Amino acid sequence: METRWKxxxxxxxxxxxxxxxxxxxxxxxxxxxxxxxxxxxxxxxRWENGHSRPTSFYFGLLAEVFDLPPDAGTVPVAVPKPGTVTAELKSLRAEVERLAELVSRLAAVA
Incomplete structure (x- = not known):
């Protein structure tokens, strides 16, 4: 499976x-x-083969590398050194917050 990253x-x-x-x-x-x-x-x-998706931290870097518009997905967030448990937890929390905000917006429209 070819992904957009590949x-x-x-x-x-x-x-x-x-x-x-x-x-x-x-x-x-x-x-x-x-x-x-x-x-x-x-x-x-793994991202290129569709086995996993980049965290918001890596998505921010990939967006910069591939010159993607800011609204192409998650926005980069400031995180501790990548690869640490703290960094991954902070990245996941930011992603959950972003998704919760989207759900809230959808609920307001419905």
């Missing part, structure tokens, strides 16, 4: 390592560092 990478003629370098640069601009290269490549492969 399609956008192929459209640009980038390797996964090219995406990794761009993700690392985007993370540095946000003042954070990525986990080990192998971990990020493995995650990227």
């Amino acid at each position: 399609r956008m990478r192929f459209e640009r003629g980038w390797s996964q390592r090219d995406v990794l370098r761009r993700l690392a640069a985007a993370a540095r601009r946000q003042g954070v560092t990525l986990p080990a290269e192998g971990s990020v490549i493995k995650a990227l492969s």
Whole structure:
């Protein structure tokens, strides 16, 4: 199954390592560092093959790397160093808050 992440990478003629370098640069601009290269490549492969979805932290970096508009999905959130339990929990909490807000908006419209 081809996902948009894989399609956008192929459209640009980038390797996964090219995406990794761009993700690392985007993370540095946000003042954070990525986990080990192998971990990020493995995650990227899982996102590209539809086995998992990026957290809001990684979505923010991917949106910057692929020049996606802000309304293309979740917005980047400031999180602790990625790859830590604290970072993942904070990312998940932000995602839950975002979804709760969407549910609230839908309930108000209905």
